[in-house]
Amino acid sequence: DxxxxxxxxxxxxxxxxxxxxxxxxxxxxxxxxxxxxxxxxxxxxxxxxxxxxxxxxxxSKRDIDPSCILRGSVGGTGWDAHTSSWWGTEQYDIWNDGSPNEVWTVNESDLPDVNRCILVTNPKDKTKWLNLHGHFNWHEPVPEDKKRMSSDFKEVWYAIDAYLLHSEDATAFIEWAKKVNFWGRWMPDQAELYDLHLGEYAWSPAFHYFDRQYYGLDGWTRPGKGCPVDVRVATHRYSQSGSDFDCSTEEGVALSLPDTVLLGALEVGWSGDYADFVDENQGIVAFDPTAREEGPTAFLVREEMLRAALDRAGLTLCWTMLGEKRILTPGAVGTWYPPLEITGVCWLTKSGLESFTKTKVFEGKVNQEDSEEDDEVSDV
The missing domain is CATH 1.20.1280 (Monooxygenase)
Structure with missing residues (x-):
């Protein structure tokens, strides 16, 4: 056929x-x-x-993935605002502070705290988790008598990605990251694993076939723009179509998985369910919560276990962060307000997290080199 x-x-x-x-x-x-x-x-x-x-x-001739029985991902961040959850408690609600739109977009003092998007606490058992891949989208509420995009509406979004580094390289990476702009998605990104079964990840002949740069699994790699050290993407993405001929899925399945180096350092394996990775006692150490609950895109790892694993392996984690504060207008008829572009870096410390962000009002210039002198910088 x-x-x-x-x-x-x-x-x-x-x-x-x-x-x-x-x-x-x-x-x-x-x-x-x-x-x-x-x-x-x-x-x-x-x-x-x-x-x-x-x-x-x-x-790419395989059909059903027998190791994944999910009909779709329950959570995850799309075009609409993400659903609040225990790993996505950070809120933004300063939509109408009385200032004109052109003033609201450039005000950086009210931005959500990126640290609280990364380090989260499960209220059920008070365990602390680190988010290695997150996407957050806060939208201005739409009045019931209006449709979205029928008039101007405000939005703030963040995208965060964790990278593994050798411990001795952390300081050099952080100082470099403070000087560059991560806009343009030029950093190494999650590999999209379309033709791999979920249960094959990290060990099978199929995985070893795809475990190369051609398929997005870059391993240790040196980013551009003068990065002084090698980094390794901490998570990858399992994807399954949502429109199979046999209807085995409904809306598609997209799950984050830990990089193999992180998997080995944590000494965990796939549980056989969802995107849960467990230790020898079957306790969940790392998982994608959107497989079973509504909430923003995330991949969570137990903080104390992650820190211990990184110490044993001589590794550490740093996060790059992208974000934007903007006003979307209906088609070409509305007034355009230059958005506030946000970029930054976060890193592990002995007591928690530290971060550095800088913001810049978009000037509408294409293919222009970033200028540090033009950046409006703020510490977080």
Whole structure:
């Protein structure tokens, strides 16, 4: 059917008849027979270059992930405001302080505390957790008699990402990070793992096939803009389509997972459920809370266990932070207000967290080099 359609998208999202199920079984059996009896070659590679067939993940031909039974992610931050949760308690509600819009956008004194977005406490058991990948979106409430984007509305958003560093490199990284602007998403980012089953992460032949820079798993790498040290992204992203032919998922599944170096340092393994990673006593040490609860995008790790693991491995963590304070207008008819761009760095200390942020009013200039002299800087 896909050959006839000349299309391999996965957006039909309708229940298949029973006959189609048997067709899928036959299809995969035929693929296995071909793999056993013919030489594998990627159609886009050099014909003289021999390759070895390792599994269907090479051609993205696998269908259902039997290790993930989630119908979709419960939480996560989208275009709308995130849902408040115990790991997302930091609020912003200063939408109408009496100042004109052009004054509100550039006021940096009322910004949410990024430290409280990273270090959070579970009220049920008072355990402390560190958020290694977070996205927060605060929106001005919309009156019941209006639709969003029918008039101007205000928004503040933050995106934070943790990086592993060798302990001796932390000071150099922090001093460098204070001088650069992280806007443009030029730092190493989470790898998107589309063709890997959740239960295969970190150990399987399929994972080792994808564990290379070509697929976004950069390992230890030196960022641009003169970064003096190597860093390693602390989390990656498992993604599964929300429109499979068999309707095994509804809205898609997107879960954050710990990098393999962090996984080894913590001495934990996947529990077999959700995106929970447990120790030898089956206690949860790291997990993506959005797999089971509403709330902002996050990947949480027990603070005391993470600190101990990093000390054993001679590593530490630093976070880069991006954010924006802006007013969105309806189409091209509203007044445009230059947004406040926010960038910064956070790092672990013996007693908690420290951070440094700087802000700059967007000037609407494209492809212009960042100028430190033009940055309006503030310590947090």
């Amino acid at each position: 896909r050959f006839d359609l000349m299309y391999t998208g996965r957006d039909s999202h309708k229940a298949e008849r029973i006959g189609k199920k048997y067709q899928w079984i036959a299809y995969h059996e035929i693929c296995a027979c071909i793999a056993d009896n013919f030489q594998y070659r990627n159609e886009f590679e050099d014909e003289d270059e021999e390759e070895k067939y390792l599994g269907q993940w090479q051609e």
